Amino acid sequence: MGSLDTFFQQVFNGLVLGSLYALIALGYTMVYGIVNLINFAHGDVLMVGALTSLSTIALAQALAPSLPGWVLMIVGMLAAIPVCVLLSLVIERVAYRPLRNAPRLAPLITAIGVSILLQTLAMIIWGRNHLTFPQLLSAEPIGIGPATATVTKLLVIALSAIIMVALLLLVQYTRLGRSMRATAENARVAALMGVNPNAVIATTFAIGAALAAVAGVMYASLYSVAHFYMGFIPGLKAFTAAVLGGIGNIPGAMLGGVLLGLIEALGAGYIDQLSNGVFGSNYQDVFAFIVLCAVLILRPSGLLGERVADRA
Amino acid sequence: MKTWIKSAATTVAIAAALLGCGHKEQAATPSSSSGTQGGNIIRIGHVAPLSGGDAHLGKDNENGARLAADEINAAGGVRLGDKIYRVEILGEDDKSDPREGTLAAQKLVDAGVVAVVGHLNSGSSIPASKIYNDAGVVQISPSTTAAKYTEQGFKTAFRVVANDNQQGTAMANYAIDNFKAKSVAIIDDRTAYGQGLVDVVEHVLKDHGVSVVSREYTNNKASDFNAILTKIRARQPDVIVYGGMDDTAGPMAKQIHQLGIKAPLLAGDGTCSPEFIKLAGIGADVLTCSRAGEAVEKLPKGAQFMAKYKAKFGTEVQIYAPYAYDAVYVIVDAVRRAGSLDRAAIAAAVATTDYDGLTGHISFDSKGDIKNGAISMFHVEGGQLNYLSTTR
Numbered sequence: 001m002g003s004l005d006t007f008f009q010q011v012f013n014g015l016v017l018g019s020l021y022a023l024i025a026l027g028y029t030m031v032y033g034i035v036n037l038i039n040f041a042h043g044d045v046l047m048v049g050a051l052t053s054l055s056t057i058a059l060a061q062a063l064a065p066s067l068p069g070w071v072l073m074i075v076g077m078l079a080a081i082p083v084c085v086l087l088s089l090v091i092e093r094v095a096y097r098p099l100r101n102a103p104r105l106a107p108l109i110t111a112i113g114v115s116i117l118l119q120t121l122a123m124i125i126w127g128r129n130h131l132t133f134p135q136l137l138s139a140e141p142i143g144i145g146p147a148t149a150t151v152t153k154l155l156v157i158a159l160s161a162i163i164m165v166a167l168l169l170l171v172q173y174t175r176l177g178r179s180m181r182a183t184a185e186n187a188r189v190a191a192l193m194g195v196n197p198n199a200v201i202a203t204t205f206a207i208g209a210a211l212a213a214v215a216g217v218m219y220a221s222l223y224s225v226a227h228f229y230m231g232f233i234p235g236l237k238a239f240t241a242a243v244l245g246g247i248g249n250i251p252g253a254m255l256g257g258v259l260l261g262l263i264e265a266l267g268a269g270y271i272d273q274l275s276n277g278v279f280g281s282n283y284q285d286v287f288a289f290i291v292l293c294a295v296l297i298l299r300p301s302g303l304l305g306e307r308v309a310d311r312a
Numbered sequence: 313m314k315t316w317i318k319s320a321a322t323t324v325a326i327a328a329a330l331l332g333c334g335h336k337e338q339a340a341t342p343s344s345s346s347g348t349q350g351g352n353i354i355r356i357g358h359v360a361p362l363s364g365g366d367a368h369l370g371k372d373n374e375n376g377a378r379l380a381a382d383e384i385n386a387a388g389g390v391r392l393g394d395k396i397y398r399v400e401i402l403g404e405d406d407k408s409d410p411r412e413g414t415l416a417a418q419k420l421v422d423a424g425v426v427a428v429v430g431h432l433n434s435g436s437s438i439p440a441s442k443i444y445n446d447a448g449v450v451q452i453s454p455s456t457t458a459a460k461y462t463e464q465g466f467k468t469a470f471r472v473v474a475n476d477n478q479q480g481t482a483m484a485n486y487a488i489d490n491f492k493a494k495s496v497a498i499i500d501d502r503t504a505y506g507q508g509l510v511d512v513v514e515h516v517l518k519d520h521g522v523s524v525v526s527r528e529y530t531n532n533k534a535s536d537f538n539a540i541l542t543k544i545r546a547r548q549p550d551v552i553v554y555g556g557m558d559d560t561a562g563p564m565a566k567q568i569h570q571l572g573i574k575a576p577l578l579a580g581d582g583t584c585s586p587e588f589i590k591l592a593g594i595g596a597d598v599l600t601c602s603r604a605g606e607a608v609e610k611l612p613k614g615a616q617f618m619a620k621y622k623a624k625f626g627t628e629v630q631i632y633a634p635y636a637y638d639a640v641y642v643i644v645d646a647v648r649r650a651g652s653l654d655r656a657a658i659a660a661a662v663a664t665t666d667y668d669g670l671t672g673h674i675s676f677d678s679k680g681d682i683k684n685g686a687i688s689m690f691h692v693e694g695g696q697l698n699y700l701s702t703t704r
Contacts, residue, residue: 003546005546006542006543006545006546009542009545009571010539010542010543013538013539013542014539016538017536017538123363128362128363128364128367129367129368130365130367130368130559130587130591132590132591132593135593135594139566139569139570139593139594139595140570140594141569141570141571141572143572148570148571148572150570153570223535223536223563223566224562224563224566224591224593225535225559225562225563225591227365229364230535233533233535264539265538265539265542266539267539268528268539268540268543269539269540269542269543280527280528280529281528281529281530281539281540281543282502282529284529284539
């Protein structure tokens, strides 16, 4: 196995991880862009999505044992998406909307509170153990040029790419997208122009939650594990990705996510060679955050971010 | 921001823990205030993770301890002088976290336990052992294998399993003798247990001229190992050695399979559970693992114990339930021989234990390690943990 093969494999690993980060980061960035709120409960919405689909799939398997894996996967996603959307709408209505004009720290703390609440509820409902997410698609390795992939990994990349393109088109070319951009720019003026900000904000939360649900199902089936705190790490990484790309900026979240995935994979793979053995793969996460710091020092609003001081 | 969330989460977790265990503590307080005369109860603490990635293993140990206590009580309890005592297990959750482990230890000491069975993880047992030592409470761990645990000079720290010097040596020898390893890759999860174990393996392997082609690190909460495994794949080792627990080893084994790596995975007792097989799915067969004791299946009363356990708790034995079970019996045996509930007398009696338990003969050396400890090797095949061999 040549060193070039290894390089391509690491790039592929990074792309898989990065696509997931990007999907999750979109939820952070869209909500931030429109209401300036860092929704720390976003990772836990992902967790609820994964666990809901796990339960639904188990139920479907019990009712119709002969269903093929990909059907079950779709069933799982179709169950997770409405649950996450509904959950997110309730969170927005109950926890965030009353605080929309409060000082910025209040909704932030509320978001952390919602996150803990969701984790605890999930622990009560699904238990505290790691649950095994069923192997729905073939886990056998398949060679794609120099890299080794699996069906699930390819699906993660393909699905993320399709969703991101669709989202860009939605925001750029539809009436809803235009109202979203208008509300992000200035909610009050948008309201004067006949846009209902509450509806637009709720829709934004709903879209973010649907993306989180998809990401949750993909994440759980990629690693075959689901548990009540599984949302914390991907949530944190995706938040980092959103900041890296410029929070509030949709293409920025995508770029940040993919970039963070690549940095992590290549960092873990090559950091000891680059540092001549001084640092090992234990510095994998440190490496990612050093890149984040460097970007923020040189470009405080992130790679693609535009607005600076007045929004931070 | 990260520390923020963490500290916020910790505050709430502590608050929740205090709230959740409030009534338990109230129940425990009378015993510490009225000494050991009132209530006729012998309180034995048990600490293991009951939440998080190792929760299934923690519950397994606690079940083992409770099974022993129930048996002792059903057989008439413990007679000291003219009083009959019931054995009660006070279970605490340390979340596999060293800091939580010390909190749980202090709580049990304050609640007036006469002895403690635990903790599960070496990383939690080691800092907690100082608290028990200061309070004179004897601690018997059914699963702490890190050598350091009994090397701190504490007269209260004991274990009923072999230590990692022995386990690591057995693993290294297995790699050399059975896998004919010339080169290995080593990964650890940066915990006291994982790191300590593979350090021993690495040392022994190097002494035998085996080269370590890749030394990688992860953490005990990770789920993606593709990057380090890809790097390892390029170095083509004969064996991959992992120091960590089953909740990380499971996804790791699956990713080894998916990356098309053919080298076997050799890991320690933390991975040697039915849970691993569930989590690893299609990749489970790569694992060869060791346990720091005789295989339960090989024990004279093993099958009977497994049946009893399954009937009572409805789940399979994971790894160390039989050892937690024996640890309770060792403590009760010491209480009987000491003839009192005085902590110092019990600690002294445990040191001179000479007891035939479910897991074999139990006696301790001067450090508190079990004498003549066993290491048994297992291999996963077709979704089953198959026993291979035992070394002493």
